Amino acid sequence: MIHNPPLPAVFEAFFADLLEQKASGAGGRFHQCFGCGPNHQIGLRVRCFLAAGEVLAPIIIAPEFAGPPGAAHGGIVAACLDEVLAGAAVRHDSRIYVTGELSVRYVKPTPVERPLLGRARETKDAGKYLDLEGTLEEFETRAIVARATGRFFPVAD
Numbered sequence: 001m002i003h004n005p006p007l008p009a010v011f012e013a014f015f016a017d018l019l020e021q022k023a024s025g026a027g028g029r030f031h032q033c034f035g036c037g038p039n040h041q042i043g044l045r046v047r048c049f050l051a052a053g054e055v056l057a058p059i060i061i062a063p064e065f066a067g068p069p070g071a072a073h074g075g076i077v078a079a080c081l082d083e084v085l086a087g088a089a090v091r092h093d094s095r096i097y098v099t100g101e102l103s104v105r106y107v108k109p110t111p112v113e114r115p116l117l118g119r120a121r122e123t124k125d126a127g128k129y130l131d132l133e134g135t136l137e138e139f140e141t142r143a144i145v146a147r148a149t150g151r152f153f154p155v156a157d
Helices: 009-015 074-093
Strands: 048-051 054-060 097-106 115-125 130-138 144-154
Touching: 009 054, 048 074, 054 074, 074 097, 074 115, 074 130, 074 144, 115 144
Parallel strands: none
Antiparallel strands: 048 054, 054 115, 097 144, 115 130, 130 144
């Protein structure tokens, strides 16, 4: 499968057979979102791909988002996890969701300029909201650098 735009080479084989989940069409209302928008000038541009029971996201955090030396700022780590959890919410029923609660556990420093894998899944459908959980992992070793849980609410159309 050809992804547009292309993924960084390190992710190509892993994501080759996965379908990208698009939250909105070309010029959609989320194209300027800091977390997921492809048109945000300095945004994270987190992209989610559909996998068995979860979404996966290829992430490389730019050095501009560093906190402590060599590691990402905690707010950026939280933003990445927030986007991956939101991707899992959209996977649930193709609706757009917003974050109601987000809890992040920083396991170890999250490296900048290194491939990371975001992973998230739904844990509870309460009707009015979804509970989700996710991780941010080092891509090469699958060592978890951060965990998150969140409660997401659907946006009224």
